[in-house]
Amino acid sequence: MSLVTQVLTALGWIVVALAIMPMIWLLLQPYFKGWSRAERRAADLLRDTLTPEQCHQLVWRGYLEVPSPTEPQRVYRVPRTKGYVQVIENGRAIMRLCVQPVESLPDADIVVLHKLMIEANEEMYLQKANKYLCLD
Amino acid sequence: MGMLRVMSRRGDDRVTWDEQKVLAGDSEATAAIREAERIFAQERAKGATAFRVETGKPAERIEQFDRTAEQIILVPRVVGG
Numbered sequence: 001m002s003l004v005t006q007v008l009t010a011l012g013w014i015v016v017a018l019a020i021m022p023m024i025w026l027l028l029q030p031y032f033k034g035w036s037r038a039e040r041r042a043a044d045l046l047r048d049t050l051t052p053e054q055c056h057q058l059v060w061r062g063y064l065e066v067p068s069p070t071e072p073q074r075v076y077r078v079p080r081t082k083g084y085v086q087v088i089e090n091g092r093a094i095m096r097l098c099v100q101p102v103e104s105l106p107d108a109d110i111v112v113l114h115k116l117m118i119e120a121n122e123e124m125y126l127q128k129a130n131k132y133l134c135l136d
Numbered sequence: 137m138g139m140l141r142v143m144s145r146r147g148d149d150r151v152t153w154d155e156q157k158v159l160a161g162d163s164e165a166t167a168a169i170r171e172a173e174r175i176f177a178q179e180r181a182k183g184a185t186a187f188r189v190e191t192g193k194p195a196e197r198i199e200q201f202d203r204t205a206e207q208i209i210l211v212p213r214v215v216g217g
Contacts, residue, residue, distance in 0.1 A: 041147025045209075049189065069194070098217035101143075102183075105212070109143045113211045116187045120197040130216035 042106035049112050064111055066118045078114040081107050084132070085114060097129035138203060140172040142179055142210045151175060155203055169203055176201040176210065183213030 047055060050064070058064045058080050065088075068074035076097075077086040084096035101113060117125040138155060141148040151172040157165035180186065180199075187195045189207045202208065 038145060038147040042143075045141060045143075045148050048207075049209075099214050100217040101212040101214050103143075103212040104145045105143055106145075106147060109148065112209070113143065113214070116189070116195045116209060116211060117185070117214070120187050120195040121185065128214055128216055 039106050039108065042108035042112075046108040046112055049115065058111065064115065066115050069119060069122055076114070076118050078111055078118075080111065082110065085129075093134045095134060096132040097126075098132070099125065099129045138169075138172075138205055139207045140175060140210070141207065142175060142184075143212060148209075149175075153203070158203070172203075172208075173201045176208070179210045179212075184210045185213075186210050 046058075050058065054064055062080050063086075064078045064080070066076045066078060068076065071089070073090050075088045077088055077093075079085070082100075084098055086093050087095040087097060099114070099117070101110070105113070114125075138153050140151045142150075151168060153168040153172055154162075154165050155169075158169050176186065186198050186201075187209045188198045188202055188205045189195050189209055191206065195209075198205075198208070
């Protein structure tokens, strides 16, 4: 294949890509917009609910530690993204909990949900959670 | 100012009200607080849990709408996963 043919083929593909890109963008735009707005609003709520230290912990360590209001030696480790909440007692993971909302929520809202429920309603939170014991 | 925040797949929906204006008989403020009360009751009926969140204080679970609250957050019903 001559160099001219190769260049023309490449140019042809570039033209095709440029032609279909706006159509793909139009199709995907509502999903991207919806996702980003929801995530942005959830991030606002998270920032309003956490202290600067808690925000720092969530960003840098990937989890938020929520102290138990009833058991001084117990801490709940809530992950930044979907996953199990670890129960730490005296520095050791003793249990994993799985609690989820019936409605799909942005990840940041789920962190707030865990924090509020643990702080204000720990007993019910533990009742609802599926528990998985951590065995050595 | 009070604010009701309802968690949903869209992030959170918000309704704000000014209790001082409500007490002064402002019709817009009264309509806003009525709307907040209606949403509160509707979401509670669906199984949502309500928390009063105040700056510098631990969150508190509430059963009734509190128009004096700085912020009320409604979280959807949760289940074990």
